[in-house]
Amino acid sequence: MADNSPTPDSFVAPSETPVSAPSQAATAFENDNVQAVTIGDSARDYLNRLRGGDMGSLPAILGLIVLFVVFSSLHDRFLTTYNMANLVIQAGSICVLAMGLVFVLLIGEIDLSAGVAGGFCATITALAMIDHGQSWWVATLAGIACGAVIGLAIGSLVAYLGIPSFVVTLAFYLALQAGPLKLIGAGGSLRYDDEVLRGLTLKSVPVTAGWIAACVIVAGYAALSLWQYRSRSSRGLVHKPLALVLIQIGVLAAIVLGLTFLLSQNRAPNKEFFNISGIPWVLPVVIALLLFWTFVLNRTRFGRHLYAVGGNAEAARRAGISVRRITIAAFVICSSMAAVSGLLLASFVGKVSPGSGGGNTLLYAVGAAVIGGTSLFGGRGRAIDAVIGGLVIATIPNGLGLLNQASYINYVVTGGVLLLAASVDAISRRRRSAAGV
Amino acid sequence: MSEPLLELRGVNKSFGVVHVLHDVDFAVYPGQVTALVGDNGAGKSTLVKIIAGIYGRDSGDYFFEGNPVTVHGPRDVAALGVEIVYQDLALCDNLDIVQNMFLGREETKGIGLDEVAMESRARETLTSLSVRTVKSVRQHVASLSGGQRQTVAIAKAVLWNSKVVLLDEPTAALGVAQTRQVLDLVRRLADRGLGVVLISHNMTDVFEVADRITALYLGRVAADVPAKDLTHSQVVELITAGRSGNLGIAENPAAATV
Numbered sequence: 001m002a003d004n005s006p007t008p009d010s011f012v013a014p015s016e017t018p019v020s021a022p023s024q025a026a027t028a029f030e031n032d033n034v035q036a037v038t039i040g041d042s043a044r045d046y047l048n049r050l051r052g053g054d055m056g057s058l059p060a061i062l063g064l065i066v067l068f069v070v071f072s073s074l075h076d077r078f079l080t081t082y083n084m085a086n087l088v089i090q091a092g093s094i095c096v097l098a099m100g101l102v103f104v105l106l107i108g109e110i111d112l113s114a115g116v117a118g119g120f121c122a123t124i125t126a127l128a129m130i131d132h133g134q135s136w137w138v139a140t141l142a143g144i145a146c147g148a149v150i151g152l153a154i155g156s157l158v159a160y161l162g163i164p165s166f167v168v169t170l171a172f173y174l175a176l177q178a179g180p181l182k183l184i185g186a187g188g189s190l191r192y193d194d195e196v197l198r199g200l201t202l203k204s205v206p207v208t209a210g211w212i213a214a215c216v217i218v219a220g221y222a223a224l225s226l227w228q229y230r231s232r233s234s235r236g237l238v239h240k241p242l243a244l245v246l247i248q249i250g251v252l253a254a255i256v257l258g259l260t261f262l263l264s265q266n267r268a269p270n271k272e273f274f275n276i277s278g279i280p281w282v283l284p285v286v287i288a289l290l291l292f293w294t295f296v297l298n299r300t301r302f303g304r305h306l307y308a309v310g311g312n313a314e315a316a317r318r319a320g321i322s323v324r325r326i327t328i329a330a331f332v333i334c335s336s337m338a339a340v341s342g343l344l345l346a347s348f349v350g351k352v353s354p355g356s357g358g359g360n361t362l363l364y365a366v367g368a369a370v371i372g373g374t375s376l377f378g379g380r381g382r383a384i385d386a387v388i389g390g391l392v393i394a395t396i397p398n399g400l401g402l403l404n405q406a407s408y409i410n411y412v413v414t415g416g417v418l419l420l421a422a423s424v425d426a427i428s429r430r431r432r433s434a435a436g437v
Numbered sequence: 438m439s440e441p442l443l444e445l446r447g448v449n450k451s452f453g454v455v456h457v458l459h460d461v462d463f464a465v466y467p468g469q470v471t472a473l474v475g476d477n478g479a480g481k482s483t484l485v486k487i488i489a490g491i492y493g494r495d496s497g498d499y500f501f502e503g504n505p506v507t508v509h510g511p512r513d514v515a516a517l518g519v520e521i522v523y524q525d526l527a528l529c530d531n532l533d534i535v536q537n538m539f540l541g542r543e544e545t546k547g548i549g550l551d552e553v554a555m556e557s558r559a560r561e562t563l564t565s566l567s568v569r570t571v572k573s574v575r576q577h578v579a580s581l582s583g584g585q586r587q588t589v590a591i592a593k594a595v596l597w598n599s600k601v602v603l604l605d606e607p608t609a610a611l612g613v614a615q616t617r618q619v620l621d622l623v624r625r626l627a628d629r630g631l632g633v634v635l636i637s638h639n640m641t642d643v644f645e646v647a648d649r650i651t652a653l654y655l656g657r658v659a660a661d662v663p664a665k666d667l668t669h670s671q672v673v674e675l676i677t678a679g680r681s682g683n684l685g686i687a688e689n690p691a692a693a694t695v
Contacts, residue, residue, distance in 0.1 A: 237556050238575040299549040304532075308540055311529035318527045319541030320512070379531035432579065 039243045054432060057373045059424050060388045063417070064395065071399035078402055081267040085280055087391070087398050088263075089201045092282035093118075093344035095390030097365035098372070099293055100337025102386050103330040105369055107310045108378025109158065109165035111334050112362060113150070113172035118342025119357025121146045123180040125197075125343060126190040126352045136196045140343060147339030148332050150176070155331030159324035165331075173362075181354040189353035192346045200285065201348045204278030207264045213284065214260040218253045225249060282344060286387065289340070293383040306330065310378035341365075360414065367418035368393045375425055393417070440503050442467050442632040443488070443519065443601050448497030450483055457483045459657045461497070465601055465632035470623060472643040472664070473636045475653030476676050481636055484653070485603055488634075489521045490514040502600075519601040520594035524609065528586060530579035534571060535559040537578055538593045562596045566625055570618060584615025591622055601632040608642055620646050640669055654679030659686050 050058065071078040097114055104111045125143035128134040134142070150172065157168045184190055192198060205213070225245050232239035260279065268274035297303035308316040309326045317323050338357075345361070346352045365386075372389030374381030396417065400410050441464035450458040458480050465471050475481045486492045490508045499508050501517050508514055528537050535552075538559045544551040559574050568588050571581065578586060587607050594602045604623065608616040623646050627633045637643050643650065643664070650667055652659040652675040659675045660667075662684065674681035 231553060235553060235557065237553060237560075238573055295549075301543045301545060301550065304536060304540075304543055304550065307531055308529045308536075311531035312527070314525075315527040315529050315540070318523070320515075321541050379529075 038241055039247075042241055042244045051431075055373065055424070055428050057385055057388045059421070060371045060373065060385070060392050063371065063392050064388070067392065067395045067399060071395070071402070075399070075402045078399055081262050081265050082269055082276075083398070083402070085204075085263055085267055085276075087394055088283050089280050089348060090398055091390045091394035092201065092280075092286055093341045093348065094361075094364050094368050094394055095286050095387045096289060096344060097338055097341035097361065098368035098386035098390050099289060099383050100334040100341065101365050101369045102293075102374050102381045102383060103306065103337075104165070104334045105366075105374050105376060106306050106378060106381050107327060107330050108313075109327070109330070110169065110366075110376075111154065111165065111331065111338075112169040113154065113176055114169075114334055114338040114341075114365065115357040115359075115362030116173055116176045117147055117150050117335050117357070118338040118340075118345065118361070119352070119355075120150070120176045120179045120342070121339035122192075122342035122346040122352045122356055123183050123190065126192055126346065127183060129194055130190060136194045139194075140197070143343060144336050144339045147335040147337075147342075151332035151335030152328065154335065155328030158331065159327040177354070177358060180352065180356065184352065184354050186354060189351040192349070192351050197343060197347050198350065199347075200281045200344060204263070204276070204280050205284060207278045210260055210264060210279040213279075214256050217287070218249075218256050221252055222249045282347075285340075285344070289337070290383050290387055297383060302326075302329070307379060310380075360411075363418060364393050364414065365390070367414065367421060370425055371417065371421040375429060376422060377425075377429060389421075439466060439468075441465060441500070442502060444500040445484075445488070446498045446500070448484075448487060449495045450480075450487060450492065451495055457656050458487075461653070461656070461658055462661070463488075463651060463658070464661070465634055466649070467600070467632050468627055468630050469648035470627045470633045470635055470646045471649045471651060472647035473634055473651050473653065474638075474640075474643060474672060474676055478655075479653040479676070480656040481653055482605075485521065485605060485634075485636065488514070488519065488603060515597075517601075518597075518599045519603070520597065520599040521603045522587075522590045522594050522605065522607065524605045524607075528578045528590060531577065533577050534563075534574045534581075534589050537589060538562070538596055540593075542597070558596065559592075562592050566592055566595065566622060568592060568622070582615060583611050584618045587611065587615070587619050588622060591619070591626070595626065595631075599631070601634070602626055603634040603636070605636045606638065607635070608637065608639060616642065640672060643672070644669065652676055652685075654686060657686055660684045 068079075077083055097118060101111060101114060104114075121143040124146045125139040128139035128142045129136065154165070154168055154172055157163050158165045204210075225248065229239055229242060229245050263279045263283075264277055266275050266277045268276040297306065305316065305321045305326050308319065308321060309323050313323050316326075342357055346356060349356070368389035369381065369386050370376055370389065371392050372382075372385030372387070374385045374389075393414065396413050397410050400413065443465040445461060445463045448458055448461045448463070449456070461480070461484060463473075463484060473481055473484070483492065487494055490511045490513055499506055501519075506513075506517065529540065532540070535556050539555050544554050544558075546554070556574060563571065563574065566588075570588065571585055578589065581589065591602070591604065591607070607619050607623070611619060620642060623633055623635060627646075627648070635643065635647060647664045649661065650664050650672060651661045652672060654675065657679070659679045660681075667684075671681040671684065675685055679686045
């Protein structure tokens with residue numbers, strides 16, 4: 001690796017560097033692989049990061065806990081497994097849309113058209129099945145391809161013409177609503193009753209299969225993080241302490257297995273007559289997308305370049321990264337994910353109407369991404385942020401619905417939450433730049 | 438004297454009617470720090486951008502290791518082994534040191550990134566430059582001081598086995614101790630056999646590390662001499678008046694046409 005460099009001592013004599021070898025510096029770098037040896041050190045690191053404004057998903061998790069405590073104390077049916085399964089199904093389309101938006105937010109852009117793009121693509125899918133008799137998967141692919149084309153158009157306009165994405169996507173937001181209105185007709189709607197697509201939110205994974213999948217995920221995560229720990233520690237690279245790795249595996253196992261257990265119970269309100277049990281199909285879809293995009297963001301060159309463009313586009317350009325190509329790719333991913341989200345929403349509602357994906361859909365998803373810890377200023381965000389934030393956003397209408405609140409309350413609360421999340425983002429950003437974390 | 442690593446001969450460059458560089462000869466020698474000095478508007482930045490391949494030349498030749506080369510863009514120059522560390526650093530705050538050093542040239546294993554190899558190489562490079570001031574190679578760049586950021590930017594240039602490194606005002610925004618670190622690093626680069634070009638306004642820094650000084654005056658080379666043959670005040674005269682004693686541009690050239 002360092003075959004070109006001469007032996008280290010030929011150009012470095014410690015005595016030559018009188019000032020650059022103060023006590024702290026001389027030892028610190030060589031020992032950086034043990035920067036956090038113990039749980040205590042890790043906890044201190046984490047607290048320092050929090051204090052510096054790097055809060056990640058913490059506000060979202062705290063918010064989720066608060067919402068759960070409040071709603072479960074106000075209504076006894078909130079915490080039933082039936083409602084929890086409902087929550088998962090309702091959150092599905094928000095999470096997917098927010099995951100797509102993370103890509104656009106990462107590079108410091110915004111896509112206001114993602115919601116209606118989802119509605120448009122769902123219309124295409126429904127028409128492909130109803131009018132053209134296509135099978136569900138051809139229709140789904142058509143819908144997603146339609147999303148990709150929309151993203152390509154938006155991305156090209158932003159990247160090549162340099163129009164602010166806010167304006168481009170606002171124009172698309174307005175124009176794309178014309179599609180379903182023309183294709184479906186005002187006041188009409190398309191039924192959405194394909195076995196598979198409707199089943200995504202209506203049906204559940206068989207209980208045994210659910211358990212197997214849950215165990216595979218936990219075992220896979222454990223194997224991967226232990227392997228990573230071993231290979232990094234044996235090479236003396238920066239790594240987490242073993243205890244922390246084990247705790248993380250334990251937490252993940254508790255969440256995954258606990259959720260599987262809850263959803264494997266018979267959750268029918270009328271248990272003598274019906275048996276509804278198993279994980280709703282929408283959850284594996286969300287998890288598969290989450291794993292895939294997490295891999296792309298953290299482990300591929302493309303993902304690294306997305307962060308670089310969001311962090312400092314000029315630096316990325318000088319490093320030979322094609323900023324335009326990254327921008328276009330981000331919009332393509334966002335609109336394609338919007339298509340998936342539109343399908344999930346249509347599956348949940350059971351129909352596509354001209355208003356699908358309009359209204360609050362997009363702002364819910366932006367709110368979800370931002371609450372989860374994705375920055376509106378670019379450069380920070382993860383796929384998991386979108387999922388956690390999506391749960392928070394979905395919990396609000398779910399709980400308020402149980403409480404029979406008038407729908408205006410719903411608007412006010414969701415707007416407040418979005419504003420709160422953006423404030424947290426702005427404040428933590430300011431603290432970060434002050435603390436330099 | 439040994440053969441220059443990189444040499445420009447008789448370079449002219451105009452922007453419209455403004456003739457910015459007049460028959461400029463410039464050479465970078467291996468193992469030496471060449472300081473490029475000149476007042477604002479003397480043509481330093483233009484010369485650097487021509488070396489970097491960002492600007493084309495109107496006339497003149499570009500030699501690398503004694504061979505004439507054709508340069509069409511920054512990529513050609515990078516392929517030769519010439520790296521430029523710009524004043525505004527070009528680092529991503531939201532990425533850590535390793536990620537920044539490999540930005541745009543990440544190593545991959547299969548479809549994924551090879552973090553282990555990248556981190557090991559980054560660590561080796563920093564150690565070989567005896568950079569001891571960063572706490573961890575996984576630190577985010579946002580948390581580094583100005584001197585540390587400059588160090589990372591320079592180490593990034595060295596990582597790619599480059600032969601010539603151009604540093605544009607590397608100490609302009611730094612404090613005393615950090616300037617010290619960066620100058621030490623500049624010296625070590627030259628001691629490794631690299632050709633280093635230091636563009637600076639700070640005469641103390643220049644005399645501290647430079648082996649040769651090339652002074653530009655209104656787009657002409659006023660002097661290209663070993664640093665030990667010059668005094669502080671001579672360099673200032675060369676920069677401000679284009680001549681100093683028997684050095685410099687002999688007759689008042691057609692400076693008025695510039």
